[in-house]
Amino acid sequence: MSFISRGFRGKRRDTASSSRLPPGQYIVTDYPVLSAGPTPRIPLNEWTFVIEGEIDKPRSWNWEEFRKLPTEQVTKDIHCVTKWSKFDTGWTGVSMDKILEGVETAAEYTVQFSYGGYTTNLPLEDLTGGKAWVVYEFDGQPLHPEHGGPARMLVPHLYFWKSAKWIRGIRLVNEDEPGFWETNGYHNYGDPWREQRYWGD
Amino acid sequence: MTVQQSDLKLDGNAIGGLLREIFTMEMTAAEGTCSSCGKVHAVGQVEVYMNAPGVVVRCPACGQVQMRIVKGGGRYWLDLSGIRCLEFSSE
Numbered sequence: 001m002s003f004i005s006r007g008f009r010g011k012r013r014d015t016a017s018s019s020r021l022p023p024g025q026y027i028v029t030d031y032p033v034l035s036a037g038p039t040p041r042i043p044l045n046e047w048t049f050v051i052e053g054e055i056d057k058p059r060s061w062n063w064e065e066f067r068k069l070p071t072e073q074v075t076k077d078i079h080c081v082t083k084w085s086k087f088d089t090g091w092t093g094v095s096m097d098k099i100l101e102g103v104e105t106a107a108e109y110t111v112q113f114s115y116g117g118y119t120t121n122l123p124l125e126d127l128t129g130g131k132a133w134v135v136y137e138f139d140g141q142p143l144h145p146e147h148g149g150p151a152r153m154l155v156p157h158l159y160f161w162k163s164a165k166w167i168r169g170i171r172l173v174n175e176d177e178p179g180f181w182e183t184n185g186y187h188n189y190g191d192p193w194r195e196q197r198y199w200g201d
Numbered sequence: 202m203t204v205q206q207s208d209l210k211l212d213g214n215a216i217g218g219l220l221r222e223i224f225t226m227e228m229t230a231a232e233g234t235c236s237s238c239g240k241v242h243a244v245g246q247v248e249v250y251m252n253a254p255g256v257v258v259r260c261p262a263c264g265q266v267q268m269r270i271v272k273g274g275g276r277y278w279l280d281l282s283g284i285r286c287l288e289f290s291s292e
């Protein structure tokens with residue numbers, strides 16, 4: 001697709017949707033698959049999710065336990081740093097507020113880590129206050145492994161590389177630890193509204 | 202955990218052009234030693250994932266990340282820490 005056709009489509013967009021589109025992004029209706037490696041297939045009976053690090057005792061859930069946590073259905077716009085945005089994506093999952101309920105920690109930073117080895121870092125405050133979920137359904141269907149199933153992170157206010165696929169756990173840390181892309185050119189925070197794509201943006 | 206090979210996987214020839222930009226010479230015949238398993242592969246034989254925020258090169262023998270290449274905003278970022286040694290012709 002050329003820039004010209006993108007711009008043309010942009011002009012026809014109504015103002016409501018334009019104001020939902022961060023700078024430099026274009027809208028897609030499909031759901032592109034991004035992958036930095038082979039797709040891990042994690043059998044549900046081997047899946048676990050853990051909160052570890054600066055916490056008195058690590059908390060972990062197997063699939064059965066995790067699915068007993070209270071769920072939420074959320075509809076969010078997502079923004080990929082490769083410039084596509086997708087509006088009104090529907091997810092089912094557990095909010096990080098629920099997962100972190102009662103956790104006492106002095107940590108101010110977190111590292112999401114995944115099956116397959118991916119990592120991405122975030123301040124703890126970006127995971128709380130109704131801003132982040134561990135999701136296992138997309139559009140009412142179990143999340144396909146290509147899109148990060150059995151479960152992935154959803155942190156829709158930041159570029160989508162900050163939402164780890166195949167999530168295995170979250171480490172609470174005192175010092176910020178830049179992750180897979182953040183150590184090699186990508187912005188440490190990744191706010192799409194401030195177009196924080198690369199180091200120095 | 203089992204791992205399924207993705208359709209998104211390419212071989213090292215897919216980044217021949219990108220490496221020529223960076224090294225200003227043909228690099229697909231260059232040979233890299235994996236810093237994880239020690240096996241040697243020509244750049245043309247490695248596993249390449251390009252549908253990502255950057256290019257990820259993995260060892261065909263052990264799957265370890267060998268290179269990460271990000272190009273954007275007028276700059277390159279190149280991580281070769283997964284390659285212990287890269288041998289290529291000076292001619």
Ligand SMILES: [Zn+2]
Pocket residue numbers: 235236237238239240260261262263264265
């Ligand atoms: Zn190797």
